[in-house]
Amino acid sequence: MNDESVGVAYRIEDLAHHSGATVRTIRAYQDRGLLPRPERRGRANVYADAHLARLRQIADLLDRGYTLASIKELLEAWDTGRGLGGILGLVAEVDGPWTDEEAARISRAELDERFGGSPDDAAVADAVELGVLEPIPGDEDSFLVPSPQELAVAAELHAAGVPLSAISGHLRELRGQVEHIASRFLEFTTEHVFARYLGEHPPTDADAAEAASLVRRLRPLAQQTVDAELARAMRLFANRYLHHHLGAGQPMERRDETHTVEIPLDTMRAVERLVGAEQVAVFITAAAEREVQARTLDRLTSNHSNTSKIDETA
Numbered sequence: 001m002n003d004e005s006v007g008v009a010y011r012i013e014d015l016a017h018h019s020g021a022t023v024r025t026i027r028a029y030q031d032r033g034l035l036p037r038p039e040r041r042g043r044a045n046v047y048a049d050a051h052l053a054r055l056r057q058i059a060d061l062l063d064r065g066y067t068l069a070s071i072k073e074l075l076e077a078w079d080t081g082r083g084l085g086g087i088l089g090l091v092a093e094v095d096g097p098w099t100d101e102e103a104a105r106i107s108r109a110e111l112d113e114r115f116g117g118s119p120d121d122a123a124v125a126d127a128v129e130l131g132v133l134e135p136i137p138g139d140e141d142s143f144l145v146p147s148p149q150e151l152a153v154a155a156e157l158h159a160a161g162v163p164l165s166a167i168s169g170h171l172r173e174l175r176g177q178v179e180h181i182a183s184r185f186l187e188f189t190t191e192h193v194f195a196r197y198l199g200e201h202p203p204t205d206a207d208a209a210e211a212a213s214l215v216r217r218l219r220p221l222a223q224q225t226v227d228a229e230l231a232r233a234m235r236l237f238a239n240r241y242l243h244h245h246l247g248a249g250q251p252m253e254r255r256d257e258t259h260t261v262e263i264p265l266d267t268m269r270a271v272e273r274l275v276g277a278e279q280v281a282v283f284i285t286a287a288a289e290r291e292v293q294a295r296t297l298d299r300l301t302s303n304h305s306n307t308s309k310i311d312e313t314a
Helices: 012-019 023-032 049-063 068-079 085-095 108-114 121-130 148-159 164-197 205-246 265-275 277-313
Strands: 039-041 044-046 104-107 134-136 139-145
Touching (some): 012 049, 023 049, 049 068, 104 108, 108 139, 121 164, 164 205, 265 277
Antiparallel strands (some): 039 044, 134 139
């Protein structure tokens, strides 16, 4: 940043007032090399609009999760002409909304009415813990709803007879599985797409702008893949259950039928010590089902990779 003389001059107290930083923080930034020294005019130290702009940049980068060491490197890159525009554009692209859905506001009375008319403080506390509802400071009778669609699904399930505690438990389980899918998709795209932008030093302005463009293009792919795979799986299992209960077509294998499997004696004894002899079958069944679910999630996240390879060879 150039120490250009500008029309407005600030004392350090004035600069602190306009920037929201404390006098102590401003001096600390100067000592760290994040903020240029003020101009000396007679006996007074004078700050300019450029100092105010720099303080606002630092505050913005801190809000985005950058450390002071990273901010210093970014600002030095900007001061040497490499620019911050591309990097901030990339950060804004990643930090921006990943859905077109807009948050809404709901009163406690409206909330109670949508869920049967009877207040349920435990269910509300569960919803707040899960982030389905967010308290509004200064307004104890209203909540912010980050995803009205998610709340509408819960209301429909409750109207169909599902207890609120069961809905909360299902959401916790589903959230863990979805976060696993999101993590795997990010690992996949980072390895094959974004690794070249992630060096020891901040990317150039052009590289950051290119990476931001890629984020915009790739952002919907995870949801599109999950939507397609969920639709396929729902159709498959819904048809199986329907055929089973109506007795049409080939009957679905009964879940209460048993199949003998040889398990090492040492393994059986270890499970008995863990859960008790009477719970061995339940434990082994649950462990097997959990493994099947994990492999299903892995397969879902790998489908996009396989599709890309087919497209490249076509």
